[in-house]
Amino acid sequence: MRLISDAERRARIGQRHAIAPGRRAPGPEQATRVMTVLHSTEPATVFLSLFARVDGLTRDDVDRALYVDRTLVKQLAMRRTLFVLPRDLLPAAWGSASARVAETEGKRIVQDIVKAGVADDGVAWLDEAREAVLDLLADTPTGRTALELREAIAHIDVKIDVTAGSTWGAGRVLTHLGATGDLVRGANTLHWRLSRPRWTRMGDWLDVVPPPLEAREGYAELVRRWLATFGPGTVEDVLWWLGGTKGAVRQALLDVAAVEVALERDGAGWVLPDDVDEVGPTEPWAALLPVLDPTVMGWKQREFYLGAHGPALFDRNGNAGTTAWWDGRVVGCWVQDSDGVVEVRLLEDTPRTGQEALAGEAARLTEWLEGQRVSTVYPSPAMKEPR
Structure with a gap:
């Protein structure tokens, strides 16, 4: 059984989640697809999650995908949560x-x-x-x-x-x-x-409404896409994300021929059969992600990228606040001041190169927001700390 280390799992995030500079997606549809789905409990999250993953994104780009071309569709699905799905994933969700x-x-x-x-x-x-x-x-x-x-x-x-x-x-x-x-x-x-x-x-x-898939087929497709985005993951990770039963999860893993691997801290994990080969390291990268971003919310067992920061960055109900990332790990959060300027709050020592990269991301996000402040009903303890 191949061992996939925490470092390799973090490298996979950088290479697959379209948040590392140089690896971003060309548009909203592609960015959503690489993440399987986007959280849409708060409407601003969709825009900010896409901004983090698409260079040059405008709000009109998101509106086009959601309301004009309708290539992205909002749907209540896993865990009674509202998501944005690629249109072709709707039948799988509807049936499962x-x-x-x-x-x-x-x-x-x-x-x-x-x-x-x-x-x-x-x-x-x-x-x-x-x-x-x-x-x-x-x-x-x-x-x-x-x-x-x-x-x-x-x-x-x-x-x-x-x-x-x-x-x-x-x-x-x-x-x-x-x-x-x-x-x-x-x-x-x-x-x-x-x-x-x-x-x-x-x-x-929608111009054409396809029929829902059968439940088993639908769960298998959701799990297949989750593994492509988040793999390796444990049964507990998939079970939490899917909001289904352990029986449905295990059957879906069988249906997609998932391969068992060993994880550094979380026991046994699963990957798709064409995803067993080692993923090499990536250049250090910085990112600022919004409340409930799918990268932060993708796993139940999060220590490999959160370390000990979970209590500071999640509320009591398990909702993630904003996060600041450096080299595949969460090192803090971000807030806005009264003028809408984005400020990074570090929770651990971060090298100067990381601090400078995060400052660059803060400036990029500040410019895009144009002084508009984004409120949330899910502020983390770190976000609520007095300035």
């Missing part, structure tokens, strides 16, 4: 990870509707709600916002107290329709850093 989310979410909606006394038959209520939304949008191919849908459909204009201080309403129905692939978060009606999409029928958004 998204279907799993939709099933779980549907059961919760049904239970909450009955518990709140809105209806005696929660299944019938949800079916009627979904049908009402789809029927209304059939006459509005450009889509409608959640507020417009709630105002137009009395059936979904409800608010339910789920727990103390927590309510849900029409948005849950739209989320379920999104998980099943019937609706898509279409054109954004707000600034690029904020999100208020027009919910649109998938058939109106």
Whole structure:
């Protein structure tokens, strides 16, 4: 069994994640594909993740891919998280990870509707709600916002107290329709850093809507692409990222003929059958990645690139804040001052060459942001430290 060291794993990040200068992608589609998917929980993350990977990227480039050419599509999938997927990956997600989310979410909606006394038959209520939304949008191919849908459909204009201080309403129905692939978060009606999409029928958004893959085939395709991006990884890494069952993960590893390798600190890992050969070192590189960037969130076991910095860079729920990278390792984070200038906060001693490279990335990002400050609901402890 071949040993893949931590150093080689870090070299793979530099060579495959399109964040090292000289190895960046030519456009948004290619950058997304090399990462399998992009996190889209916060709308700004998509733009900043792509900026880190595409030289000369403009916000119009991202809007074109998302809303004009629609080569990249937002989809609720793994771990009930919103991602941006290459369009051709949608059938795999619809048949596997998204279907799993939709099933779980549907059961919760049904239970909450009955518990709140809105209806005696929660299944019938949800079916009627979904049908009402789809029927209304059939006459509005450009889509409608959640507020417009709630105002137009009395059936979904409800608010339910789920727990103390927590309510849900029409948005849950739209989320379920999104998980099943019937609706898509279409054109954004707000600034690029904020999100208020027009919910649109998938058939109106895409010129051709392919059928979902069978669950086993879908999971295999997701795992194959994950291994191409993040391999080697452990079963626990894949299980966490996929949000499925251990049985589904093990079956997918078999279906893609994954090869077992030894890892320096995490036991047994897996790579694709054509990815066993050693990957050589790469030149040191610097990068500034946003909140929830896919490189930071790709593994469950992160010590080989995080070291001991996990508690400082992740919140209590496991959400990653901004990160500053040098030579394949996370060495700090970044924030903006009141004028929007990007500042790097180092958590460990970094050589002068690394500090200078990170300062260059900070200047590049500051120029691109043009004084616009990016807020987040997932600041890490290091980001919240007083200046």
